[in-house]
Amino acid sequence: MIYLDNSSTTHFKPLCVKWACLQGLGKYSVNPHRSGNNIVTKAEEKVYECRELLAEYVGTTPDNVILTSGCTMSINIALNGTIKKDGHIITTVFEHNSVLRTLEHLHSTHNITYTTLEPNKNGQISTKDIINAIKPNTYMVIINHVSNVTGDTQNIDAIGKICKKNKLIFLVDGAQSIGHENIDMQKMNINMLTMSGHKGIFAPQGIGALLLNDVKVTPLIYGGTGTYSDKIKQPTDIPDGIESGTPNIVGILGMLAGLKYTIKKQKYINEKIKQLTAYTRDQLNNIKNLNLYSPINNAGIISFTIKGIDSSEVSNILDEKYHIATRSGLQCAPLIHKYLGTTKNGLTRVSLNQKNSKQQIDKLIYAIKEIIQDINKR
Amino acid sequence: MIYLDNSSTTHFKPLCVKWACLQGLGKYSVNPHRSGNNIVTKAEEKVYECRELLAEYVGTTPDNVILTSGCTMSINIALNGTIKKDGHIITTVFEHNSVLRTLEHLHSTHNITYTTLEPNKNGQISTKDIINAIKPNTYMVIINHVSNVTGDTQNIDAIGKICKKNKLIFLVDGAQSIGHENIDMQKMNINMLTMSGHKGIFAPQGIGALLLNDVKVTPLIYGGTGTYSDKIKQPTDIPDGIESGTPNIVGILGMLAGLKYTIKKQKYINEKIKQLTAYTRDQLNNIKNLNLYSPINNAGIISFTIKGIDSSEVSNILDEKYHIATRSGLQCAPLIHKYLGTTKNGLTRVSLNQKNSKQQIDKLIYAIKEIIQDINKR
Incomplete structure (x- = not known):
């Protein structure tokens, strides 16, 4: 099996994890x-070490690290925990359903409204559009750092400056950028960063974090915190009050090890993915009847359509005939597909990591060429 | 290290897990x-196998198994997902802060009121008291099956009958009963059962379930479900719509293996814990200046106080001098301590599993006797 679905879950997990x-x-x-x-x-020391390393990796402090069950939970805590009734949020068509569906829900419960900005022809959300979208009741900007559909990567630094100037909470969905992009929450004026462990930093599923900087959140999940146990009112201390329930020590240790591995190999990982992404794009670009939807990106995401065939059929053939795992359909991000006009047939997504090879890509290209030949024979 | 804190987390995990x-x-x-x-x-088949086995184990169907990050999350989903504004809930002083703090929160947001019943002198919540507590707006009864503080075990069957008769949703917190008590949701008229994997069925932390029977819940966490991905409205199908985010495959596989292990060894586990609990109680009962707070129970929970010394000091000495791990304090369940009059000094809790031995208990008893001697010398 050639595994090219690393932006869902990195199939490879290091021995240390x-x-x-x-x-x-x-x-x-x-x-x-x-x-x-x-x-x-001793276990507590390990949990704290995980907070410390994560904080250092993204430019915040250990007491601002809220350990969660994954990026979806982080986003739900972030949006519920800073809610302003009747408020307005600026976001983008790139967002994942973890953002969009939560916003839809908060629209129904707290009259939250939101604007979904479209990118320019280079896949960039323009800072001008953000400024123009600011209303008197706007209190937050949510940006998908790296699109899980196209790999388009936003200029977080520039957007952060606008947020700071306009006193807007800046939430960055780092699901696809953690492990691939440099992030410094303080320098980039990011207030909330959401992430999973199981993608770019090779941790198991079921663990992630919400990282804070100069912002507070209220609890979403209520329960035992190991603190103020005589009180039936939830403590609101951060991180304790936001992390109710038994800590996932297996996940936390796995994430700590995965992050250590990532940091140690960071240069190699980045370089390898960069080269392989460029190679894959070049090869795909040369194929007639194939439309590429991904720019060069550091996350190794390359999506495409083949004329006359549904993306899920492409993925199915790649799986069954060639034993190549990709991901098809809408990748849980409907608005970017609507924007691209790919809602009906979806996109076939290839996503790489440093363990993939040029030989594997050659096999993918060979397979795609055969699929296109077969379509032409129909 | 002699580990006697199994009702926090079973330290022993089988090789199969x-x-x-x-x-x-x-x-x-x-x-x-x-x-x-x-x-x-293949992974999906394993996830389904986990749903099937869990469902069979507690008497419901696989489509009623909602996989969660643990019992706290299960309780939060259960309470939020069935909420009736201005409604009334009957519960007990035995409840964990995961129930109490969630109820306090829902009191502030949805005007939920609740009655906390006290047990009779045998540690039992009387069915008469439940019937007397029913108000016109009562819609739910929440019962801690086995107290994590005392091991008191409620008559779920009898309470279930009352709930059915009065059309009340019956929620059983099975955190401490799963793996130790026979549960049949259908026969016992349980509508919602909450559980963690990491206690009685030897799974890792970070995984658990909310099991349903003849009741629906609405989502608490919003996000990608892998279904209806073109829709930004959260699907409400069960279980998909309630399980947003990447499934925790490590936890799910671990819980499946742990449950298989438990089922295979069920008779041995029950018998061993029963014998060891009886032995521990008998030994402790013979010690002067020691007060026992636990009845005979199948979960292996035995809590006590020693005259003239705080429970946390007892646990500290047991740890530091004798390398015996217990748990002290309030065990995240403040109201039962208030009822018992143990809020100030807490209880020292010993909790057993089948890997503990008579020899370990003898060492515990020896240590406790020495501690009491030392106090008397002060």
């Missing part, structure tokens, strides 16, 4: 922040 | 319900 997860099922299989014994203290 | 989690980081490290390739299909 596997080992860390096993320790979470062994040595560290306890409840941090609940009991007070020797192994719990 | 470790192996299953490794497969979630290897062979099955993909996104079920998102892409459509060969390995994804």
Whole structure:
């Protein structure tokens, strides 16, 4: 199996991640922040180490790291936890359903309205459009850093400046950018950054984070925090009050190990994906009846359509006949497909990581060429 | 280290659980319900197998199994997802803060009121008290099946009958009962059962379930479901619409393996914990200046106080001097401590599993006797 669906989940997990997860099922299989014994203290140190490294990686402080079950949960906490009734949010057509469906829900419960900006012909959300969309009740800007559909990458730095100037909360959905793009929340004026562990930093599923900078959130999930246990009012301290329930020690250890691995290999990973993405794009560009929808990007995302065939059929043939795993359809981001005119047939998405090879891409290209030949014979 | 904190997290994880989690980081490290390739299909079969086995284990159907990040999340979904504005809920002083703090929150947002019933002298919530507490706007009864503080176990069958007769939604918090008590949701008229994987069924942290029977819930978390991806309105299908975000395949595989292990060893586990609990209670009962707060129970929970010393000091000495891990304080359940009069000093809780031994208990008893001797010398 040639696995080219890394922006869903990186199939490859480093040995250090596997080992860390096993320790979470062994040595560290306890409840941090609940009991007070020797192994719990050691587990707590590991949890704190994870907060520290994540914070350092994205330019915030450990006490601003809220550990969650993944990016979707992070987004739900971020949007609910800063809500302003009757307020307005500026966002983009690139957003994932984790943003759009939450906004739709908050529209019905809190009369939140939102504007979805379209990109210019270079796939960029223009800062001018953002400024023009600001209303008196606008309080937040939400930007998909790297599109999970096209790989289009936004200029977070420029948008952050506008948000700061206009006192808007700036939320960056980093689902596809973590591990691939340099992020400095303080320098870039990012107030909230959402991420999963299982994509760019090779952690297991079920773990992620909401990272804060100069903003507070209120709890979304209520329960035991290991603090103020005599009180039936939820504590609102950050991060404790936002992380109710037993910490996912297996996931936290896995994410810590995955992030260490990523940082150690960062240069190699970035370079390899960059080269392989360029190579894949070049090869696909030379194929007649194939439309490419992805610019050069650091996340290794390359989406395309083939004339006369549905994206899911392409993915199915690639899987069944050539044992190549890709992802088809709408990738949970309907508005960008509406914008691109690809709602009906979807896009076939190839997403790379550093473990993929030129040889694998050659096999993909060969397969696609055969698929197109077969269509022409129909 | 003698680990006696199994009702926080079972420290012991069977080899089959470790192996299953490794497969979630290897062979099955993909996104079920998102892409459509060969390995994804195999992962989806495993996810379905987990739903099937869980459903069978507690007497419901696979489509009524909502996979969550743990019992706290399950409770939050259950309470938010069935809410009736201005409604009234009957619950007990045994409840965990995951119930109490959520109810307090829903009181402030939806004017939910609730009655917390106290047990009789046998630790039982009387069905008469429940019937007497029913108001015209009562719509739900929430019962902690097995108290995480005392091990008191409620008569779910009898309470279920009352709920059915009075058309009240019956929610059972199974955090401490799963793996220890027989549960048949249909026979017992349980509408919602909440559980974690990491306690009685030896799964990793970060996975759990909300099990439904003859009731629907609305979503709490919004996002990608892999279904109706062209729609920015959240689908409300169960379970898909309630499980937004990438499934935690490591946790799901771990829970499936842990449940298989539990079922296979059920008789042995129950018998061993029963014997060891009885032995521990008997030994503790013979100690002067020690007050026992736990009845005989199948979950292996035994809590006590020692005259003249705070519970956290007892746990600290047990840890530091004797390398015995217990849990002290309020165990995230403040109202039962208020009822017992143990809020100030808390309880020291010992919680067993089948891997503990009589020899370990003898060491505990020896340690406790020494601690009491030392206090008397002060």
